[in-house]
Amino acid sequence: xxxxxxxxxxxxxxxxRIDRRGDTKTLVVDETFASFYRSxxxxxxxxxxxxxxxxxxxxxxxxxxxxxxxxxxxSVARLARALAPRAEIVGVELDREVVRxxxxxxxxxxxxxxxxxxDALAWLERARGRxxxxxxxxxxxxxxxxxxxxxxxxxxHRLVRARLSRGGVFVSNTLDEHRxxxxxxxxxxxxxxxxxxxxxxxxxxxxxxxxxxxxxxRRCVAASPVLGESLPxxxxxxx
Numbered sequence: 001x002x003x004x005x006x007x008x009x010x011x012x013x014x015x016x017r018i019d020r021r022g023d024t025k026t027l028v029v030d031e032t033f034a035s036f037y038r039s040x041x042x043x044x045x046x047x048x049x050x051x052x053x054x055x056x057x058x059x060x061x062x063x064x065x066x067x068x069x070x071x072x073x074x075s076v077a078r079l080a081r082a083l084a085p086r087a088e089i090v091g092v093e094l095d096r097e098v099v100r101x102x103x104x105x106x107x108x109x110x111x112x113x114x115x116x117x118x119d120a121l122a123w124l125e126r127a128r129g130r131x132x133x134x135x136x137x138x139x140x141x142x143x144x145x146x147x148x149x150x151x152x153x154x155x156x157h158r159l160v161r162a163r164l165s166r167g168g169v170f171v172s173n174t175l176d177e178h179r180x181x182x183x184x185x186x187x188x189x190x191x192x193x194x195x196x197x198x199x200x201x202x203x204x205x206x207x208x209x210x211x212x213x214x215x216x217x218r219r220c221v222a223a224s225p226v227l228g229e230s231l232p233x234x235x236x237x238x239x
Contacts, residue, residue: 035073
């Protein structure tokens with residue numbers, strides 16, 4: 001989810017819809033920018049590039065299982081598929097209508113991911129097995145008032161830790177709560193990196209092993225054929 005969609009007239013509109021502008025389709029959920037799609041284009045030059053970028057920290061052979069909490073229309077999943085073509089990717093999404101529109105308009109099924117419709121916390125509580133990357137993009141609320149649910153950071157981080165493979169990465173897309181989420185991450189993980197995105201309020205927090213640094217992750221992105229073009233809008237900092 002990206003907080004940069006406001007400023008439009010507040011006429012009555014569907015809470016979940018597809019907006020079109022030229023060859024670009026945008027999934028809007030409760031007046032927030034929830035997914036972006038342009039046929040033939042993987043990089044979004046937006047928040048989702050930052051959420052997917054930490055997959056590059058993992059060696060290609062370590063990109064085997066990826067979990068996305070808050071699938072939305074599949075922008076992160078599309079990037080994850082490009083960065084990990086052979087991975088098993090699981091996407092959890094609460095809103096059935098979001099998934100329906102993503103399948104109908106954003107080619108979600110072409111990504112060959114496993115879609116689970118349900119509450120992300122409940123899914124984590126009953127999950128089995130481990131993932132090399134867990135990407136969390138869960139928000140509640142409306143418009144500029146979106147925020148994390150009260151189960152993030154806890155018990156979410158404890159549950160994520162139990163499902164994360166050794167040496168894996170955990171990513172959390174945050175807004176105003178970024179300091180609180182970062183503090184909780186430090187209690188569970190050896191290293192934290194913050195990614196900021198030009199023109200967006202989001203702070204994408206990345207947790208991993210002690211070798212993870214902002215400079216190292218930046219080098220991974222710079223070398224990527226998929227995300228290298230997005231490097232100018234991304235700022236990396238070790239916290």
